[in-house]
Amino acid sequence: MSVHTLTVDGVEVAVPEGASLLDAVRAAGVELPTLCHLDGLSPVGACRLCLVEMESSGHLQPACATAAGEGMAVLTQTPQLQHYRRMAVELFFAEGNHVCAFCVANGNCELQDVAVAVGMDHSRFPYQYPNRRVDASHPQFAIDHHRCILCTRCVRVCDEIEGAHVWDVANRGSECSIIAGLDQPWGEVQACTSCGKCVDVCPTGAIFRKDDTTGEKEANRERAGLLRSAREHHQWQNQ
Amino acid sequence: MTIPSTKLRFATVWLAGCSGCHMSFLDLDEWLFELAEHVDVVFSPVASDLKTYPEQVDVCLVEGAVANVDNLELALQLRQRTRLVISFGDCAVTGNVPALRNLWADVDGGSRQSVLDRSYLELADTGAQHPHAPGIVPELLERVRPLHEVIPVDLYLPGCPPSAERIRAAIEPLLRGETPAMEGTAMLQFG
Numbered sequence: 001m002s003v004h005t006l007t008v009d010g011v012e013v014a015v016p017e018g019a020s021l022l023d024a025v026r027a028a029g030v031e032l033p034t035l036c037h038l039d040g041l042s043p044v045g046a047c048r049l050c051l052v053e054m055e056s057s058g059h060l061q062p063a064c065a066t067a068a069g070e071g072m073a074v075l076t077q078t079p080q081l082q083h084y085r086r087m088a089v090e091l092f093f094a095e096g097n098h099v100c101a102f103c104v105a106n107g108n109c110e111l112q113d114v115a116v117a118v119g120m121d122h123s124r125f126p127y128q129y130p131n132r133r134v135d136a137s138h139p140q141f142a143i144d145h146h147r148c149i150l151c152t153r154c155v156r157v158c159d160e161i162e163g164a165h166v167w168d169v170a171n172r173g174s175e176c177s178i179i180a181g182l183d184q185p186w187g188e189v190q191a192c193t194s195c196g197k198c199v200d201v202c203p204t205g206a207i208f209r210k211d212d213t214t215g216e217k218e219a220n221r222e223r224a225g226l227l228r229s230a231r232e233h234h235q236w237q238n239q
Numbered sequence: 240m241t242i243p244s245t246k247l248r249f250a251t252v253w254l255a256g257c258s259g260c261h262m263s264f265l266d267l268d269e270w271l272f273e274l275a276e277h278v279d280v281v282f283s284p285v286a287s288d289l290k291t292y293p294e295q296v297d298v299c300l301v302e303g304a305v306a307n308v309d310n311l312e313l314a315l316q317l318r319q320r321t322r323l324v325i326s327f328g329d330c331a332v333t334g335n336v337p338a339l340r341n342l343w344a345d346v347d348g349g350s351r352q353s354v355l356d357r358s359y360l361e362l363a364d365t366g367a368q369h370p371h372a373p374g375i376v377p378e379l380l381e382r383v384r385p386l387h388e389v390i391p392v393d394l395y396l397p398g399c400p401p402s403a404e405r406i407r408a409a410i411e412p413l414l415r416g417e418t419p420a421m422e423g424t425a426m427l428q429f430g
Binding site: 093097099100101102103106107112113115116119120121122123126127129130131215 | 326329332333334335336338339341342343344345346385387388392395397399421422423424427428429430
């Protein structure tokens with residue numbers, strides 16, 4: 001297997017061909033905040049939190065969706081990157097209706113965690129208060145679009161791992177939203193197998209089990225990666 | 240002759256919030272005695288009975304969002320009279336629960352009418368009527384805002400409520416003239 005050698009913040013790392021810049025950054029022991037990325041799912045580069053700077057050009061690239069190449073040199077913690085990361089997180093909070101206090105995922109939310117990671121003590125952007133929907137038509141689960149950050153993890157896990165493709169993305173800009181089936185109530189979409197993988201991978205409290213109330217969501221965000229390695233590498237949890 | 244006090248002039252203010260942040264402040268328990276050795280509480284819903292916000296306040300903890308004309312007036316006044324203003328808890332920092340009515344800003348009548356109709360007409364068991372007492376019951380603002388959208392804020396202390404430990408960790412350095420390090424889950428996590 002061929003190997004690429006590159007530097008991350010001046011530290012030399014070697015990663016196998018096909019690895020992403022995010023893999024290389026992690027191999028260098030650097031922690032980058034991510035929201036849309038999830039091990040086991042294809043990369044989309046939607047959240048822009050893992051942006052890194054290419055030393056040669058100064059261009060910013062999402063590490064998750066950029067292939068690591070021989071001789072690359074990337075910076076991960078420049079003041080500009082830190083500024084953009086915090087700005088991106090503030091925009092997530094301002095764009096939706098993220099009220100941690102009574103959220104089902106309070107204390108188990110990746111958006112809440114990245115806010116701490118980037119040092120967000122308040123949002124400099126005015127909150128938009130979009131009047132979105134809650135779809136509780138499924139017998140076991142519900143989706144609260146107010147808490148959705150459009151990371152598309154649910155879309156990808158349902159398509160790539162479960163093979164049901166219940167979820168998709170509709171509309172653009174501030175109207176953009178996750179839809180079930182042909183923009184139907186979730187409970188009416190016959191393709192849904194009620195496997196719960198979308199609940200497990202959702203980074204926030206947007207998709208949750210109806211049994212759970214404030215702070216009770218226990219997501220199993222490793223599930224996609226475990227299933228992927230079981231299928232492709234025949235590595236099972238109990239081995 | 241009176242000796243000028245070297246204590247900090249300390250205030251707490253309660254705008255549109257549930258008072259949970261103040262309850263958490265009282266959870267400081269015996270440390271409140273220590274605090275009292277370093278500060279004069281010059282205005283507070285839990286520690287004084289003054290109705291007028293005094294001049295030359297050093298530090299003020301402001302709980303709650305800005306939701307009505309009284310909140311707005313007091314926020315503007317305290318900014319003029321206070322050296323260090325702290326957004327105290329998620330309602331002051333983000334708007335939080337009191338600001339949820341902003342979701343109805345675009346419906347007929349706006350958020351103010353919607354929340355009043357819902358609370359006083361639709362959910363009334365008997366005697367459904369809007370509260371109306373000019374000069375006594377403050378008018379609601381159409382949009383509920385976090386404190387920093389109304390006045391400059393010097394320090395943000397998030398949490399719903401911030402724990403007593405977090406409040407102490409934010410206040411203690413101020414008593415020594417230092418700025419607290421607001422970082423990490425223990426100091427910053429919302430909710």
